[in-house]
Amino acid sequence: MSVCSPEKEEAEDxxxxxxxxxxxxxxxxxxxxxxxxxxxxxxxxxxxxPAFRRSxxxxxxxxxxxxxxxxxxxxxxxxxYQPVCDYTQPEEEWDRDALLDPAWEKQQKKTxxxxxxxxxxxxxxxxxxxxxxxxxxxxxxxxxxVISGEALPRPDRGKMRFHHIANVNKALAYIESKGVKLVSIxxxxxxxxxxxxxxxxxxxxxxxxxxxxxxxxxLSARDGLLLWCQRxxxxxxxxxxxxxxxxxxxxxxxxxxxxRHRPELLDYSKLSKSDPIHNLNLAFDIAEKHLDIPKMLDAxxxxxxxxxxxxxxxxxxxxxxHAFQNQPKVRFPPQEIAISPPPRDTRPQQPVRNARDxx
Numbered sequence: 001m002s003v004c005s006p007e008k009e010e011a012e013d014x015x016x017x018x019x020x021x022x023x024x025x026x027x028x029x030x031x032x033x034x035x036x037x038x039x040x041x042x043x044x045x046x047x048x049x050p051a052f053r054r055s056x057x058x059x060x061x062x063x064x065x066x067x068x069x070x071x072x073x074x075x076x077x078x079x080x081y082q083p084v085c086d087y088t089q090p091e092e093e094w095d096r097d098a099l100l101d102p103a104w105e106k107q108q109k110k111t112x113x114x115x116x117x118x119x120x121x122x123x124x125x126x127x128x129x130x131x132x133x134x135x136x137x138x139x140x141x142x143x144x145x146v147i148s149g150e151a152l153p154r155p156d157r158g159k160m161r162f163h164h165i166a167n168v169n170k171a172l173a174y175i176e177s178k179g180v181k182l183v184s185i186x187x188x189x190x191x192x193x194x195x196x197x198x199x200x201x202x203x204x205x206x207x208x209x210x211x212x213x214x215x216x217x218x219l220s221a222r223d224g225l226l227l228w229c230q231r232x233x234x235x236x237x238x239x240x241x242x243x244x245x246x247x248x249x250x251x252x253x254x255x256x257x258x259x260r261h262r263p264e265l266l267d268y269s270k271l272s273k274s275d276p277i278h279n280l281n282l283a284f285d286i287a288e289k290h291l292d293i294p295k296m297l298d299a300x301x302x303x304x305x306x307x308x309x310x311x312x313x314x315x316x317x318x319x320x321x322h323a324f325q326n327q328p329k330v331r332f333p334p335q336e337i338a339i340s341p342p343p344r345d346t347r348p349q350q351p352v353r354n355a356r357d358x359x
Contacts, residue, residue, distance in 0.1 A: 103305065103309075105196075107298075107308070107309040108203070108309060108311060109199065110296065111296040111312035113128075113130045114294045115202075115210075115294075115319075116130070116202065117294065118293075118294050119143060119146045120139065123145075123146055125139065125142070130199070131194070131199075132193055134168075134201075134202075135190065135191050136163075137165075138155055140167070140190070141170060141174075144171055148178075155170065165187045165188060168191055172185070172187060175204065175205065180208050182201075184197075185200055185204070210322070211225060211318050214321060216231070225314065228321060229241045229257070233253055233256040233257060233260070236256040236259075236260075236268065239252050239253050241253050244310045244317065245307045245308045245309070245310045245313060246308070249276060250276040250279060251271075251276050251277075251280035251281075251282070251283055252279055254287075255268060255271055255282065257324075258287065258320075261324045261327055276299075276302075276303040277299050277300065277303055280297075280303060291320070291323045293316075
């Protein structure tokens with residue numbers, strides 16, 4: 001009668017299914033050996049082999065490390081890391097709203113809502129909550145008609161979900177007809193009020209109809225708009241426009257654009273880089289009152305953000321471009337010509353002789 005050591009019994013139990021058996025019932029091999037059937041058939045077991053002892057030692061060390069981690073988290077009452085989204089799931093199952101920065105979402109909602117209303121008011125309407133007021137597709141189609149000057153297909157006036165989806169699909173089809181490739185934007189998500197998808201769609205419309213056609217020099221769209229800003233603000237102190245985020249935080253770039261085209265609206269020499277809130281509010285107020293550009297940004301958000309939202313800044317700056325492009329050019333700096341009175345004649349006056357004295 002042979003006696004097996006405990007290690008050998010444990011190992012035999014572990015690899016029992018991988019060894020040939022005389023039993024009529026076949027068992028499935030362990031998962032780790034499925035890919036190597038040849039190895040499974042020729043496997044031999046030797047508990048005294050160095051390979052077995054090394055495997056046993058590594059298994060014990062791994063078990064001790066796992067126990068230590070569990071003890072650490074238990075002692076410190078720290079939960080294991082839980083990701084915001086399960087990226088192993090299909091994309092449609094993600095909570096994609098969690099992937100949008102809350103601060104940027106707030107800025108974009110304010111800016112895009114104001115931009116849309118600046119056009120919708122021409123048709124006597126407007127929106128308040130951007131992800132809700134475009135759900136039925138009616139105002140979305142109207143917005144496209146106003147900014148393009150073209151008529152879209154007749155919308156469906158029904159209140160059922162399929163009516164709303166049909167309207168949004170008509171709007172999406174029109175956008176695609178203008179050469180825009182819509183990626184990951186579907187009518188169902190707009191109808192469902194998905195914030196991220198709605199903001200993405202409005203940004204696509206802004207790019208196509210407000211920014212894409214901008215052409216300055218050999219550059220167009222975003223780069224053309226940036227070059228235009230650089231050229232207009234180049235003569236001004238403390239302004240260096242390099243992007244559409246941090247270059248606008250102190251408000252001087254906005255004020256410089258206004259002063260360059262309408263110097264009578266503000267005194268740039270009295271502005272200070274150390275007072276960004278004042279500069280921003282001044283520019284926003286003047287733009288709304290005198291240039292018909294609605295307030296699309298919050299001064300506090302722009303000044304206090306480490307990196308203001310680029311899409312919001314671009315949208316607002318594009319309004320200045322369109323407001324000024326048809327205005328006559330103004331020389332820089334504005335020349336104030338002083339009018340001086342003619343010099344006085346200090347010579348003694350000669351007495352005027354009568355005509356008879358001359359004769």
